[in-house]
Amino acid sequence: MRQRSLRPQLKRNPLGGYDLTAPGGPLDPIILFLAWGAFIGGGTLYVGRAQIVTEKRRRFRLYAHVSSAAFALVLAVNLPALLVLLLLPGVLAMDLLTIRSARFCDRVGHVVIELPWRPPILRCPECGAPVH
Numbered sequence: 280m281r282q283r284s285l286r287p288q289l290k291r292n293p294l295g296g297y298d299l300t301a302p303g304g305p306l307d308p309i310i311l312f313l314a315w316g317a318f319i320g321g322g323t324l325y326v327g328r329a330q331i332v333t334e335k336r337r338r339f340r341l342y343a344h345v346s347s348a349a350f351a352l353v354l355a356v357n358l359p360a361l362l363v364l365l366l367l368p369g370v371l372a373m374d375l376l377t378i379r380s381a382r383f384c385d386r387v388g389h390v391v392i393e394l395p396w397r398p399p400i401l402r403c404p405e406c407g408a409p410v411h
């Protein structure tokens with residue numbers, strides 16, 4: 280029988296233990312997931328609504344920094360301090376790389392992410408307008 284090989288996962292949890300990430304708990308995975316989705320959706324809207332390239336770049340930069348800070352915070356809560364210190368330069372590098380590789384077209388409808396190993400993008404692939 281295949282079903283017999285399933286691990287009895289529930290038996291491992293000690294009865295009466297308080298699990299912060301249990302369903303209904305303060306860090307319910309569903310709530311965290313919804314909060315993360317709202318954060319991404321809100322940030323995308325905030326950046327997308329900018330009317331000029333300079334404003335879009337400013338908003339994109341702000342959103343990238345806030346995302347990185349939130350990610351660093353999640354790491355800090357969940358991982359040992361030494362590991363977090365080792366990971367922080369990586370998070371910062373990702374943040375700067377994301378901002379450096381983002382280009383916005385003159386019509387401001389499109390965001391283009393340049394890849395470091397590809398030639399630079401000069402025109403928007405979607406509408407042909409120059410990107411900055």
Ligand SMILES: [Zn+2]
Pocket residue numbers: 384385386387388389403404405406407408
């Ligand atoms: Zn475009």
